[in-house]
Amino acid sequence: MELPQELLKYSDAIDALRAIGRVRWAVMDVIGKQVAEQEDIPFDWFEVLIEIVEAPNERVKMTGLARLTLRSKSGATRLVDRLEKAGLVSRETSPEDRRAVYVALTDSGRALFERARAPIVEILIDRFAAHVSPKEARFITLALSKVLDANELKPIVAPLRPEEPSPAGALR
Amino acid sequence: MELPQELLKYSDAIDALRAIGRVRWAVMDVIGKQVAEQEDIPFDWFEVLIEIVEAPNERVKMTGLARLTLRSKSGATRLVDRLEKAGLVSRETSPEDRRAVYVALTDSGRALFERARAPIVEILIDRFAAHVSPKEARFITLALSKVLDANELKPIVAPLRPEEPSPAGALR
């Protein structure tokens, strides 16, 4: 069961990958449940609302939403289906490209976002942000970006707001 | 759409949380597909084999496996069902606690593990470990452990190998 010595020098990285998985899973699990309980909507839904509000013009294309919410195209379709059925978002086809579908907030979606934002951000801080210093956080983001770069996955992290320069984000 | 100033100081942390989500998702996605293609088994399955081999006595309890693989109890049950049906692992009830079920490798499970280990580790290095320095990796693990601690989720990261002191892990 021994592995080549050469592997030893990677074991720290593999530990880190595991830690990432666990934090992601555990923290999201806790946050998700707390949000669902307090705000009566799944955390997924709120993530969609955030992405819309943060996007230029307050609307996102389906493909962009798929990447931002870490889903496949069909996953995004169905997620938006649910939000639309609940009356929180609406689909609008753009006149420039009639294949594209933009997702925007409805009035009731905006109202829900406004109402739920503060408590949810509080949960996020309580469960995650309060325990990592800004320096640590920036370091982590930077180090992990290299990994995304190397896998040519950078598109997922940044250039996903293709049109205008982003206004002050809704969460910061 | 403005948030209280006080939030600004957490925005780095929220970025980090997003980066973590993206790395976890994107890297696992890539690794998972490459493994599935090259080795003809889902990456999930290999993770189970790793956890067994790394565990003391080369066997894990269902509950432990659930936490290690980031699943619910029922998720673990079904995952093991599949591996068992494929003849890679076997369930053994322990005489000390007749509620507990231990999962162990079969001969063919061990053979598969031995055969697939090196190529899969290579993929892991190629896609992740090679792009993070050991110092960075340790820093990340450490910082994220604080988050797990604060959420009383520490059990997930370490004391999950309750019995004997762990031998040299199978991956390092």
Next chain:
DNA sequence: GCGGAATAGTTGCGACTGCAACTAACCTGC
């Protein structure tokens, strides 16, 4: 040792997922 609480694992069920196939719209070269 007995009864109630806690723990380990499995199962039924509804919900969500990604893949692959599909439609519709756009784009490019000729």
Next chain:
DNA sequence: GCAGGTTAGTTGCAGTCGCAACTATTCCGC
């Protein structure tokens, strides 16, 4: 101005998930 390829989004389908309810075993106070 049309054929072939590409891109955006949706749908059928089979696979997986977590929750809640359930059985079986163990633990604990008395």
